[in-house]
Amino acid sequence: MNDDSGYERRTTHAPATDDRFPVSLRGVAVGSETRCAHWNSELDVVALRFGCCEAFAPCHACHAETADHDPEPWPQDRFDDPAVLCGVCRTTLSARTYLDGTDACPRCGAEFNPGCRRHRDRYFEP
Numbered sequence: 470m471n472d473d474s475g476y477e478r479r480t481t482h483a484p485a486t487d488d489r490f491p492v493s494l495r496g497v498a499v500g501s502e503t504r505c506a507h508w509n510s511e512l513d514v515v516a517l518r519f520g521c522c523e524a525f526a527p528c529h530a531c532h533a534e535t536a537d538h539d540p541e542p543w544p545q546d547r548f549d550d551p552a553v554l555c556g557v558c559r560t561t562l563s564a565r566t567y568l569d570g571t572d573a574c575p576r577c578g579a580e581f582n583p584g585c586r587r588h589r590d591r592y593f594e595p
């Protein structure tokens with residue numbers, strides 16, 4: 470495995486979940502701060518929750534490759550429930566806190582990739 474950071478990378482397929490995290494999470498080559506095979510920059514440290522299975526994944530492609538069903542975005546009527554995981558401090562944020570916030574974790578200050586919110590329609594019900 471090609472991994473500069475020295476952290477273990479783990480791929481988890483449904484129905485299993487990655488037991489390193491406090492929430493149900495699965496993805497492809499996931500690092501300890503939820504970077505994945507598809508998004509691996511300094512800033513790629515969030516995992517997003519899906520409405521279909523209520524599991525978190527680092528990105529859409531991770532869900533597509535590790536779940537056994539089509540994705541559904543996080544539903545509008547549950548925007549106050551935890552729907553985003555900060556991979557650095559492992560706090561969960563509500564969809565509303567994430568979408569209304571700055572591109573940083575309100576608890577630990579880790580910077581988030583602003584590109585994620587540009588794809589928000591894929592993750593959060595518009």
Ligand SMILES: [Zn+2]
Nearest residue numbers: 519521522536
């Ligand atoms: Zn799903």
Ligand SMILES: [Zn+2]
Nearest residue numbers: 505507528531
């Ligand atoms: Zn991914």
Ligand SMILES: [Zn+2]
Nearest residue numbers: 555558574577
């Ligand atoms: Zn954090």
